[in-house]
Amino acid sequence: MAQNQPIFQTKPQEHFVQIPINIERDSTNLINHTNRKPNHWPTIILSTILVLLGQTIAKLLENFYYDQINRSEYDESRQNDGVWTQALLQTVGFPLLLLPFIILTKKNHNQTCDNNCHYKSLTIIYICIGIVMSVQARLSAMGKLEIPFGVFTLIYTTQLLFTPIFARLINKIKFNRWVIISLALAIVTGALTLSSGFGGEPDEAEENYARGSWAALFAGVCFSLLLCNFQNVFDNYIFKRSESTTTTRKTSFSSVFEVIIFSSLVATVISTVGLLIAGEQDDLKREMNEFSKGKGAYVMAMVGQAVSWQVYWVGIVGLVFSVSSVLSNVISVVTWPVVSVLVVIFFNFMDDEFDVFRGVALITAVLSAAAYFFRLHKENRDSDVIAN
Template sequence: MAQNQQPIFQTKPQEHLVQIPLNIERDSTTLINQTGNSNRKQNHWPTIILSIIFVIVGQTIAKLLENFYYDKINRSEYNENRQNDGIWTQALLQTVGFPLLLLPFIILTKKHNHHEPPVTYHYKSLAIIYICIGIIMSVQGRLAAMGKLDIPFGVFTLIYTTQLFFTPLFARFINKIKFNRWVVISLIFAIITGALTLSSSFGGEPDEAEQNYPSGSWAALFAGVCFALLLCNIQNVLDNYIFKRTESTVRKPSFASVFEVLIFSSLVATIISVVGLLIAGEQDDLKREMNEFSKGKGSYVMAMVGQAVSWQVYWVGIVGLIFSVSSVLSNVISVITWPIVSVLVVIFFNYMDDEFDVFKGIALITAVLSAAAYFFRLHKENRDSFVMPN
């Protein structure tokens, strides 16, 4: 009897040891591939760096062009009936440029499309999920655009920063992410960074007669909630659907999955925004704005096209960070970019009472500290991952 039981006690611990690293990788979102494929580690840091560059460049240019747009459409001449003109247009600009992603998506898909295991169960589920993500994207864009036009930009920024509270909360329950002290420290510095950008100016900021605190405050709050929910749901799609395609192969997950998520979700969001734009009659506003744009029709078209392109660069970076690490890091990098935008607005636009003050300076410092804390956590996990298998 003792000899017959011997193999049982030998095999049980081995199965247990195989499963523990996989659970740690998926729950803590370490540098190790969440599907258990160690090949993903090789391209991890380059992908992170490239994605961060996309977020900074995309968001900065998009925000500067948005300020340029509002500054040159003579918004001061608007009456209260035109208070929320263009909110569907701004939501549309965030997603309408998705056809630009088709070429890199096709190239990367063809490059990694060999030895794909047959998968039949996930297409219907993915279609439903992409529709849901697209709805959240369009709602978030509209709410953010409305909030900025109803309340002072400093108040909007403070409320919108609450996304840094909601993202870790959703990530804990949706993505099963566990947090250590370095992530908490990074989030604290990111929250301080977002809050300190309250002194920033915005070209479409309403005057006292136009301010609508109830609607603007709720719009800013729910825009932050939607953005946090959007990031966590994108990570859920990557973890539980797209990455599973490569679990039975030796291939690492391709960056093409980033473009896949964006293309199909943005298609849905674009359709919703176009329908909303037509129902609101904003197509007539676009014609009037183009004709009355103080810098001419050509500058108006370039500002709008530039925003559409820049937002796509931004989204590739955001989803790229989710692909590489987690929704939490993606949100942190997005928020700590705000001080860069606020400083550049001071440089390129001459808004009244807007200058490089102590708040903007401290915000830049806390942004660096937030990024440093998260990167130290990633470096530590990367180092520990080489020791873990032993």
């Protein structure tokens, strides 16, 4: 009996040591989903670069478009000309993603699924996401033409408040101090871009603060819902779909293209119908003929926006796929100061210049991204320690 006593003492000790390790592992995960893979740095970095490039080029071309059509000289009756066109440009370029989608799908082999694939549910979700995409694009385009761009930016920054709320309710995301710090710095970054110039900014006679403010607010809400619903699709459908396949195929980046293509298809149809009902097709012909840089420059500006927005969406949804909707929103906002600085360099709206606000915004943007990336590094490091 005396010899057996140490054996009974050893087992409880081993069990006692294993329990806190498992608890610590759960507490360090930003998203507690067993079907999510560890953070993959190459994908995260590539997606971040795509967001930066896509949003920067799209915004510069948008400013170029409004500058060349002399938007500041328009009267109030034509204030909202082209809003459906700008909304359409954000999604109409989705056919460009078909080729990489097909290539990645074939590379990873087609999967045969059972009833758990929820194709009917995905169809309904893609339709809903497409509707929200079109509404968000329309509200955003309209809000910038109704109120000063600085006011629009301040209101639109509220998306950083809505996204964590929706992420907690919809995606069950758990936050820690580094994520909160990153969000706080991102909010400061967005707010400090209030001095940014915009080629389509209305004059005092055209300003409508009530309508423009509500448009900016609901555009931010819609964008937050978009990101959280993208993550909901990945967590509750696509990742589970890969687990329910009869093959061992893992979820690949082709899922990002799948979500964008089907959602953008719906949004494009809605925006096209809105454009035709509003009669903006006639405005497109007039603008092309009156474009100060010529018809070729007009076409390049419009096509460039459509392509750039697709690059942006691949990066945004790619960050949701790799990490979370919260990081995606943070990266989207911290790129605003870069756009603001480039607008100063390439354009001259109201003697716009590089001021202290832009300088501080660049610093807070870097710190915001660094805080979140440090969190991801720590999470991966803790996962490696547990695995070993």
